[in-house]
Amino acid sequence: MSDVASLRVDGDRFWDTVMRSAAIGPGVAGGLSRLALTDADRDVRRLFGALVDEAGLTLTVDKLGNMFARYEGREDLPPVVAGSHLDTQVAGGRFDGIVGVMGALEAVRTLADAGVRPRRPIVVVNWSNEEGARFPPPMSASAVFAGLQGLEWGLSRVDRDARTFGEELARIGYAGDDKVGFPIDACFELHIEQGPRLDAEGVPVGIVTGGAPTRGLKLEVRGEHAHAGPTPMLKRRNALVAAARVIVALDDIGWRHAPAGKTTSARLDVSPNLSGIISNEAALWCDMRHPEAATVEGMLAEFERAVEAVADASRCDVEVVERWCFGGDIFDDGCVALLREAADRLGHAHLDLLSEAGHDAYNIATVAPTAMVFCPCRDGITHNEAEHCDKATTIPAVDVLLHAVLARADR
Ligand SMILES: [Zn+2]
Structure with missing residues (x-):
């Protein structure tokens, strides 16, 4: 040996x-x-x-x-x-x-x-x-x-x-x-x-x-099919728009906590994803990370408030269907x-x-x-x-x- x-x-x-x-x-x-x-x-x-x-x-x-x-x-x-x-x-x-x-x-x-x-x-x-x-x-x-x-x-x-x-x-x-x-x-x-x-x-x-403590969520958004032309703005429940607002809100949280904090929405599935029709469904995957666990929990709370505001503004239902955490x-x-x-x-x-x-x-x-x-x-x-x-x-x-x-x- x-x-x-x-x-x-x-x-x-x-x-x-x-x-x-x-x-x-x-x-x-x-x-x-x-x-x-x-x-x-x-x-x-x-x-x-x-x-x-x-x-x-x-x-x-x-x-x-x-x-x-x-x-x-x-x-x-x-x-x-x-x-x-x-x-x-x-x-x-x-x-x-x-x-x-x-x-x-x-x-x-x-x-x-x-x-x-x-x-x-x-x-x-x-x-x-x-x-x-x-x-x-x-x-x-x-x-x-x-x-x-x-x-x-x-x-x-x-x-x-x-x-x-x-x-x-x-x-x-x-x-x-x-x-x-x-x-x-x-x-x-x-x-x-x-x-x-x-x-x-x-x-x-x-x-x-x-x-780095990480919190992730999968969200499902439910809106309603409607014609892209005649449907009045007030009647629309566009799942794609709600998802887009969530994505921007998440990104804003990342910037507020940068450089140590980071947020990502890397995937968005939309249905029916066709021109001419307002989307009735969307699913998106979101995550946020920060070296301090207390801060990532704060980011998560900010995000959840933002999601509620988006649901109200877009008249869509936004539901958290999966959560994960690691780090x-x-x-x-x-x-x-x-x-x-x-x-x-x-x-x-x-x-x-x-x-x-x-x-x-x-x-x-x-x-x-x-x-x-x-x-x-x-x-x-x-x-x-x-x-x-x-x-x-x-x-x-x-x-x-x-x-x-x-x-x-x-x-
Ligand atoms: Zn690897």
Whole structure:
């Protein structure tokens, strides 16, 4: 057995796997368009499965298609889990999620090569449908894993063509037999920062201390069909207009709380969405984020007042049909400390960050000690095909992941 402290991942081998992934499901501008449960998702799952086989790990797939590659420990204890996701946004990057899966795989390969067998098993995970771009909401499969939602809920998510998650998972051949969820010792997720700080400050490692508190809502608006011409303004109940007013009100709240506060309405569905007829229905998705939980609650209250005012002014019914929240002080101090100690021992500069995006790690943090580590991405550009990471500034965070996971698994 080699000196454990001197272990380093094989950066070239790691980067090669990231680039092999980058060839699957290309977009139109150098990035990826690899939505969950498409043929491209199937193909990258096959690549991951082949890499897992080569590494001599045991692959299992659960009923939601979550993939687990197990490296045995000296004792049959609950494993330390590390990984992220291989699905992307419709116009996504080559690194978001992918460095976390391939980085965890590289960490385990490094241990295997060195003959290091930690006390607990280590499981590398590829979570299904992290992005939720095709099957909203995001992080649905890890939510079921953590018991926050039921299996039927996970299988019944639908895409815009009314195909269910379950049907499409079976179609691509990744509807596994395993029950969703098993006891784990701890979880680590390596991810690109998706913000500009590490890149701007030239720091290769971000220690993620928590998530920016986030509140989300899906609203449904009901108006009434009417002719676009003769119907008097006073008689109109235009669901599209009500939705537009809600969107502007939400954006105004974001500006009032900028720069720390952020609000987004990224999706609007309108029916019948035809010229010549006033819309009778609309659905829209809204979210708001702020580093301070009290402030995000205040933003939510402002938004709810604005929604009432819009409903009155537009004479439409506006109903909140779904709510979600994530973020906060969710990560485990012990796991965060292991990441920080690993970065110190390896001599890598690091800084503490809050994540402003959602991650599967947030769900897993509800059932096991969890932490995240970030690598830089250029200018913080993400959910964009121009997303870019440099090999040299990504590898330090993979080494940090390796040593934190190993320390936890050997505890
Ligand atoms: Zn991601």
